[in-house]
Amino acid sequence: MIRTGHFRESAETPLLSTVTPMAFLSCLHRFHQRHPWSHNDRYGPWIAGRVAASEARHVLDIGCGAGNLVALLRRRAVTVTGLEPDPGMARAAAKRFADDPAVTVVEADFAGRDPHRRFDAVTLVAVLHHLPLEPTLRELRHCLTPGGRLVVIGCYREAGRVDLLVSLLALLANPVMGLVKHPARAAALPLHMTAPTTAARETLADIRAAAARELPGARIRRRLFWRYSLVYDAPAERCPT
Template sequence: MALISYLHRFNQRHPWSHNDHYGPWIARRVAGSGARHVLDVGCGAGNLAALLRRRAVTVTGLEPSPQMARAAAERFADDPAVTIVEAGFAGRDPQRRFDAITLVAVLHHLPLVSTLRELRGCLAPGGRLVVVGCYRETGPVDLLVSQLAVLVNPVMGLVKHPARAVALPLHMTAPTALPQETLEDIRAAAAQELPGARIRRRLFWRYSLVYDAPAGHSPA
């Protein structure tokens, strides 16, 4: 317990975002699909939206937290190609379809199966869904990967944030929730709703999911 407490204090002094760590990877997956119009669900303060904007024509960010939505809107106030909407996924424009949709540490806040179905329906023909999410650990493989992440996490903190922090940056203060679904639960739901989705366990308590809608895809 003493070691865990020490590591927690150390990580607070050298904070870095596990979600932002995967931002460039997500942006490359989106760019690789040729997407022009992207929806970022749960955009937070807009870190990923900024990366997506370099590769897409328009980016729409949905963010239910008023504080985060306000920060993101101010960030892109001079960029008409980025639209920030203070709303969750349920507040999206139900008629609009996107070339790509991204979610980072968001899916576990929502009903899994129905949300995957609705996300599929939001994709334009040939569109791509890219998810980096959290899952409930269970079994020896999850435990092993988690222990590795615990050891690597402070090293990454020193590299990414060598100076001692007085407080967490704004984008790391968004509301959190513990994931309820295991990786197997997520695989099963994706097999049902997103046939052909590619799911991988990732370091730092994350997994990735990439799904490409068929070119002749007709949204549900």
């Protein structure tokens, strides 16, 4: 069983401090504080769509935070279970869904889940880089029912010119999205954006290689705003391992 600490998304601009003037990054950070928007929430509808396309009935969201993705998943699934290790976030999510018996929020990390339960779909948003990569991918595979779907939006360590180019594009788009998503100045960050962050260790090449070994057939794409997506469909019938 994997033992972990808290998991949460990484810093929003992990590499560019080495190639962009610090004054510009500081200005961008202040702007983002005044017009906050979540890079992770941007992918929520996409994740819910991939889950719905798999016709999943019972879904596990690992690292559910305040429950933003859970709310989207609940519209498509019969039951949703959220795991959240941060006590404050877990309490907020539990309170949010207190009147919905189809939603269960458990204050636990990935290691604290029910190891015997399987789900039709499992989702992780900016969580995987907090966990040991290959062992976690292996255990995630075993969390799925036959034919189940894993959907990941993750963070990766930037390396190389392509990553740099995509990051520069994201830097240009970031303030525009801030004005669109949150045009009025915010007095404080929303709760779901206040959790601690950590930097990703693995590059996208590392993640592709690990997925090829542990999740054959997984589909991985580089995404904007320092993210990648991974979608894996378990075989309809389990193969011996």
